[in-house]
Amino acid sequence: MEQAALNTATPAEVNVPSSEEKFETKTGKRKSDDLEDKSQTNRRGKRQRGEGGKKLRAGERYIPPPQKKNRGVSFCQEHFDETTYYFEGGLRKVCPYYFDFRTYCKGRWIGKSLLELFKSEFRAESIEYYRMAAKEGRIRLNETPVDDLSVVLRNNDYMRNTVHRHEPPVVGKPLEILVDDGEVLVVDKPASIPVHPCGRFRHNTVIFILGKERGISELHTVHRLDRLTSGVLLFARTLEASKKLDQLVRDRQLEKEYVCRVEGEFPEDELICEEPILVVSFKIGICRVDPKGKECRTIFQRINFNGKTSVVRCLPLTGRTHQIRVHLQYLGFPILNDPIYGSSAWGPHRGKGGLVGKSNEELLEALVEENRSQESLHLLHMLDDGIDQGADQNKKPEKEAKQDGASELNTSVGMSHGCTDEAPPGNGDHLCSECKLVRPDPTEKELVMYLHALRYKGPDFEYSTRLPDWAKEDWVEAD
Structure with a gap:
C-alpha cells in the first residue's frame, strides 16, 4: 500500500510467517x-x-x-528451496511446485462433510478432482490421509491440502539495493512485485527474492508498497532500528514524496486534499472517501503535462491505505493505469467527488467482476488464499470455472501460467488443471501502475531513487 500501512495494519516484522507457513x-x-x-x-x-x-x-x-x-520463525532456506526462478521475455517466473495449504476447521464448517464443503465453498474444481486428490493422499485431516470425503468435520480438525502451485510472473528487473548499512536496508522495488507472500504470490515477492538471491532475511518492516507501485522500500535490519523508525512514523517525522502520472491536465496550482478515507475491504484493500473515515491530508503539485496526462508530485502527510490513489480519484485525476481507482466499476464519474452511487457490497462485487471478466491479476490474486477460501468470495459459475481450470483450493488459478517448454522438465502434475493451460504473458499495462515512491526522508537520513522514465515530460504511452 503505497505510503500507507506504516506499521498500523500489519506486524512490524517481515519474519512473521503467514498461516500457510510451516511453524x-x-x-x-x-x-x-x-x-x-x-x-x-x-x-x-x-x-x-x-x-x-x-x-x-x-x-x-x-x-x-x-x-x-x-510466530518468531522466519522464512528460511527450506522455504526458499521449494522451487527455482527462470527468466523469459523480460519476466521473472517461478517453476511450478508442490505446496501444502494448512488450516484449522472454521466454525462454519463444523458438522459438514468434506464433500459438502467442497460443493458449497470450493466449487471451482470438480468433486471428481477432490476424490482423485484424496485417493492420492493430498487431502489430510490431522495429518491422516482422507480417502472418504463423507467424513464430518469437527472443531479443531487440522486440514492440509497439497496443491501444485503456479505463481504469476513479475517483471524480471533485479532488485536494486540502495543502502545496506547493517541497520537499514533500502531497496528500489520494481512494479509488479509484492513485498510479502500474499494470495498467489510467494516466491515472486521482495522477501523471497532477497532471501533466495541475496541471502538476506530476518528483516523488519518499516512500510509497504502496493504490488504495482515501484520505488523506495525500507526494511530495518535490527530490532533497535525498527523501533527507531517506527517512532519516526508515529511522530510523523518521516517525510514521503511520490510521483505519479495521472489522466488529464492537472491544475498548475498546488492542491491539498483532506477528505477522510474509509477502508471498504481489509481483505483486498479497497478504500473510498467517506465522512466516517480517518482524517487524511495529501499535497499535490503538478510537475509537467504532455497534452494528455500529467506528472504530479505527491506529499502524503498521513499514512492511510491507498491514500494517494483515493485522493486523486476523488479529485477526478486517477493515476494512469490504476486498475482499481480508475475502474468504471465506480460509476460514470469513476468516483470523482465521492460520487459512486453504490453500497460497499455492490462496489466490491462490481470491482471483482470487472477484474474477473478481464482475467486481471489486480484483485483476483488477492482472492485466492488456498484452503481458506469461502464461496462468498468467489461467485464464479461452475461452468466458467471448468472452462478456465480455476481452483479455489489451488494457487494455480486465474492468471498464473501453465507449464511451458522453457520451464525445467518434470514440473507437470497430472491432476493440475493449470498445467494443461498455456496463458499469454501479462502485458506492461497489467504489471505497471504509474506511481513511484521517490524519496523517504528522516531527521538524519534521506533515501531516494532516480525519476522513472514515465515521469519525463516527453514520455508517450505505448499503444
Whole structure:
C-alpha cells in the first residue's frame, strides 16, 4: 500500500510467517512433525482414547488439540528451496511446485462433510478432482490421509491440502539495493512485485527474492508498497532500528514524496486534499472517501503535462491505505493505469467527488467482476488464499470455472501460467488443471501502475531513487 500501512495494519516484522507457513515448535520440530507424532502415537496405543484418555465411541475420530504457533520463525532456506526462478521475455517466473495449504476447521464448517464443503465453498474444481486428490493422499485431516470425503468435520480438525502451485510472473528487473548499512536496508522495488507472500504470490515477492538471491532475511518492516507501485522500500535490519523508525512514523517525522502520472491536465496550482478515507475491504484493500473515515491530508503539485496526462508530485502527510490513489480519484485525476481507482466499476464519474452511487457490497462485487471478466491479476490474486477460501468470495459459475481450470483450493488459478517448454522438465502434475493451460504473458499495462515512491526522508537520513522514465515530460504511452 503505497505510503500507507506504516506499521498500523500489519506486524512490524517481515519474519512473521503467514498461516500457510510451516511453524516450528520450541523443541525445534515443525508443527506438522508434532502432529505426525501425535497421530502415530494415537495409532499405536490410543486408538480408542481421546484427549485426556477419554474413551472414544464407535466410529468417533480422535482430534489432537490445536498447537500454538511460534510466530518468531522466519522464512528460511527450506522455504526458499521449494522451487527455482527462470527468466523469459523480460519476466521473472517461478517453476511450478508442490505446496501444502494448512488450516484449522472454521466454525462454519463444523458438522459438514468434506464433500459438502467442497460443493458449497470450493466449487471451482470438480468433486471428481477432490476424490482423485484424496485417493492420492493430498487431502489430510490431522495429518491422516482422507480417502472418504463423507467424513464430518469437527472443531479443531487440522486440514492440509497439497496443491501444485503456479505463481504469476513479475517483471524480471533485479532488485536494486540502495543502502545496506547493517541497520537499514533500502531497496528500489520494481512494479509488479509484492513485498510479502500474499494470495498467489510467494516466491515472486521482495522477501523471497532477497532471501533466495541475496541471502538476506530476518528483516523488519518499516512500510509497504502496493504490488504495482515501484520505488523506495525500507526494511530495518535490527530490532533497535525498527523501533527507531517506527517512532519516526508515529511522530510523523518521516517525510514521503511520490510521483505519479495521472489522466488529464492537472491544475498548475498546488492542491491539498483532506477528505477522510474509509477502508471498504481489509481483505483486498479497497478504500473510498467517506465522512466516517480517518482524517487524511495529501499535497499535490503538478510537475509537467504532455497534452494528455500529467506528472504530479505527491506529499502524503498521513499514512492511510491507498491514500494517494483515493485522493486523486476523488479529485477526478486517477493515476494512469490504476486498475482499481480508475475502474468504471465506480460509476460514470469513476468516483470523482465521492460520487459512486453504490453500497460497499455492490462496489466490491462490481470491482471483482470487472477484474474477473478481464482475467486481471489486480484483485483476483488477492482472492485466492488456498484452503481458506469461502464461496462468498468467489461467485464464479461452475461452468466458467471448468472452462478456465480455476481452483479455489489451488494457487494455480486465474492468471498464473501453465507449464511451458522453457520451464525445467518434470514440473507437470497430472491432476493440475493449470498445467494443461498455456496463458499469454501479462502485458506492461497489467504489471505497471504509474506511481513511484521517490524519496523517504528522516531527521538524519534521506533515501531516494532516480525519476522513472514515465515521469519525463516527453514520455508517450505505448499503444
